[in-house]
Amino acid sequence: MSLFRILLLAFILRLTWSLVILFANAESIWMFDSYGYWYLGKNLLEHGVFSQAITPPYTLDYFRTPGYPIFLALFQILQTSNYTIIFVQIVLSVLTCYYTYQLAHIVTSNDKIASVSALLVALDVPSILYSNTIMAETFFSFTLILACYFFARFAKENKIKLIIFSAFLLGVSALIRPVALYLAPVFVIMILFLSDRGVVNKFTRLVYFIVSVSVIIAPWLIRNKQEFGKFFFTRMNGDVLLNFTASNILSIKKNVIFFDYGSAFREKVIDDFRSINGNTVGVELLKPIEFSEFAFNKSTEVISSNKSLFLKEHLKNIFYFFAKPLRSPIDMQLGNSNGFNMGRQFSVFGASSFFVRILIVMQIIFLILVYLFFFLAVYCFTKSLVAFIMKSEAAVSSEIFSSSYSLGMFLFLGMLIIYFSNFTVPPVTDARLRVPVWPFISILSSAGLYFLQNNIKWMKAYIK
Secondary structure, eight states: OHHHHHHHHHHHHHHHHHHHHHHHGGGGGSTTHHHHHHHHHHHHHHHSSSOOOOOSSSSOOOOSSHHHHHHHHHHHHHOOOOHHHEEEEEEHHHHHHHHHHHHOOOOOOOOOHHHHHHHHHHHHHHHHHHSSSSSSHHHHHHHHHHHHHHHHHHHHHHHHHHHHHHHHHHHHHHOGGGGGGGGGGHHHHHHHHHHSHHHHHHHHHHHHHHHHHHHHHHHHHHHHHHHHHSSSSOOOHHIIIIIIIHHHHHHHHHOOOOEEEEEEHHHHHHHHHHHTTOTTHHHHHHHHHHHHHHHHHHEEEEEEHHHHHHHHHHHHHHHHHOHHHHOHHHHHHHHHHHTTTTGGGTOOOOOOHHHHHHHHHHHHHHHHHHHHHHHHHHHHHHHHHHHHHTTTTGGGOGGGOOOOHHHHHHHHHHHHHHHHHSSSOTTTTOGGOOOOOOEEEEEEEEHHHHHHHHHHHHHOOOOO
């Protein structure tokens, strides 16, 4: 299938789903954190404050970063309909397919691998659905794949402008989703690993990268210093550990449903914080940074006291990150309120309709096939990497892993996948968190499929 047809298919699938939910449940483009993002952009535009508050007082937000709210504010300036946002996100999702193709082609120099990679992204159900929601996944995925695309070109061409573009886009990605900020060390490692043009060359490129990222994120760090008295990028970690990780551990120990216990633990932490601040009601709002640090410490105490349970839950959620099909948001967008039940929101089938159950089964089959080829690629890569280290050409498993460049870039993609899979949020890890790294998973899976096809052809020729 040609690249044009793949992109056309991606566009048709996303637009078709948009039309389906327009008639089934038009308001379902608003989901989970959508309203928070929207009001952050709205208040920034109308009142000059970064706040999720719907009405005054506009409490300053320290949780979110401004990338996606600014994106939404642009549409508010233009006074466009909400579906204009969705249409633009559909275009960005199609462009993500395009740059998946380009990234795969640069890394492998193989049209077939690049085409299959783009096709897997085009067919990905979570990518289709979240391009049709007022959520940051699509915008974030687009900027992240662009950052990786320019980085792959830099690794091959060693041009300064390419590393600047990559660093700029990584900084933008971090402003959309803070998790991207901690990818910077991965890029730094790869700059040192891939650049074989001398110490001065490596150091120069490294400086350009760090300065370019810093230029993008520095204004936000300065803003937080001015508003809260400390340099920080986000205080999301304290809230996430409090509301999810620690609450989940305690709910398991107490044998109660997470959604019934989570708020109770938060209230207890709030009461403890008030007790050391003169029992002042609302002090957690007056001292948000101090409360976030307090919540972080309380949550880490719970984790430290239950290390084995934490590790068990973490490993389980890594599995969910890779393997869980999308369900509950599909039910929501189709107007099936029974299927979208908070108590069973993250179960595989729940109270879904027959159509959604069929779609879930199709996703499971799709994921099984993708990961079969994915692990085959991991095997081939590992074998070729060992051969490269041992300088044994005979052991190289495929021509796509035959150069230091291709090995380095597959290592880079693998590190990105491992990194994101470890930033899960027990117990609410689902397919949404997989969307930004699906292009990278698709590239490895396509490489595995190509290796299998080549070996089948070789076996047939040998038999003849």
